[in-house]
Amino acid sequence: GESVGLHLPTLSVQEGDNSIINCAYSNSASDYFIWYKQESGKGPQFIIDIRSNMDKRQGQRVTVLLNKTVKHLSLQIAATQPGDSAVYFCAEWYSSASKIIFGSGTRLSIRP
Amino acid sequence: DTEVTQTPKHLVMGMTNKKSLKCEQHMGHRAMYWYKQKAKKPPELMFVYSYEKLSINESVPSRFSPECPNSSLLNLHLHALQPEDSALYLCASSRDPGSRGELFFGEGSRLTVL
Numbered sequence: 001g002e003s004v005g006l007h008l009p010t011l012s013v014q015e016g017d018n019s020i021i022n023c024a025y026s027n028s029a030s031d032y033f034i035w036y037k038q039e040s041g042k043g044p045q046f047i048i049d050i051r052s053n054m055d056k057r058q059g060q061r062v063t064v065l066l067n068k069t070v071k072h073l074s075l076q077i078a079a080t081q082p083g084d085s086a087v088y089f090c091a092e093w094y095s096s097a098s099k100i101i102f103g104s105g106t107r108l109s110i111r112p
Numbered sequence: 113d114t115e116v117t118q119t120p121k122h123l124v125m126g127m128t129n130k131k132s133l134k135c136e137q138h139m140g141h142r143a144m145y146w147y148k149q150k151a152k153k154p155p156e157l158m159f160v161y162s163y164e165k166l167s168i169n170e171s172v173p174s175r176f177s178p179e180c181p182n183s184s185l186l187n188l189h190l191h192a193l194q195p196e197d198s199a200l201y202l203c204a205s206s207r208d209p210g211s212r213g214e215l216f217f218g219e220g221s222r223l224t225v226l
Contacts, residue, residue, distance in 0.1 A: 008152050031212075032212045032213050034212075034213040034214070041219065042217075042219050042220075043116075043202050043204070043217030043218050043219050043220050044155065044202070044215075044217050045217070046213075046214045046215060046216070049212060049213050049214065089154050089155075091154075091213060092213075093212055093213035095210060095212075097168070098143075098160065098162065098167065098168070098209040098210060099157055099160060099168055100157070100213045100215060101157060102147075102154035102155050102156070102157075103154060104154060105152075105153075105154055
C-alpha cells in the first residue's frame with residue numbers, strides 16, 4: 001500500500017509464501033545497508049546487512065538485494081511464518097560519521 | 113548476556129519535572145546510542161557515545177542531556193520537556209563505533225509529557 005500521512009505501508013502475505021519488502025534510499029555515501037525488525041512493544045532487532053559494494057547477501061530464510069543503479073534495497077523472507085509479523089525498517093550506515101540512519105518502515109502481516 | 117536493559121518502561125512527567133531514563137548493557141560494547149521514536153515512524157538518532165565520550169549530537173534541544181557514567185551505563189536526563197517530546201526512547205549499543213550497523217536495542221522507555 002501507499003504511505004499516506006501517519007499510515008505505515010503494509011504488506012499482507014499468506015503464511016508459507018515468500019515476502020518481499022522494499023526500500024528506496026537517497027544517499028549514495030552509505031557503506032552498509034541494514035534491515036531491522038521491530039515487533040510490537042519491542043526495540044528493533046538486527047536481521048541482516050549488506051556492504052555497498054555487494055548486490056546480494058543471504059542469511060537464514062532471508063535475502064537482501066541491493067540495486068545501486070536505482071537506489072533500491074529489498075528484503076526477501078522465505079516461507080513466511082506468523083513470527084515474522086512486525087514492522088521492518090531499512091537503515092544506512094555511514095562509516096565517515098559512525099552513525100546509522102533509519103529509513104521508512106513497512107508493516108508485514110501474515111494471513112493464516 | 114546479550115541484553116540492553118532500559119528503565120523505566122513507562123514514564124509520565126509534567127513539563128516542569130526533572131526525570132532520567134537509564135540504559136545498561138554488559139556486553140562490553142563501547143558505543144551507545146539514544147534514539148527517539150514516534151508512533152508509526154522510524155527511530156531518529158539523538159546521541160552517540162563512543163568510548164564513553166559524546167561523539168554525535170543530532171542537534172537535540174538542551175532539555176535532553178545525555179550522560180555516560182561508565183562503559184556499561186547511559187542516562188538521558190530530561191528537564192522542562194514539551195508534550196511533543198512524548199515518544200518511545202530507545203537505547204542501543206554496538207561492539208564499537210565502527211560496527212557496521214549491528215545495534216542491539218533495548219525495549220525502550222515510553223515517555224508521556226503532560
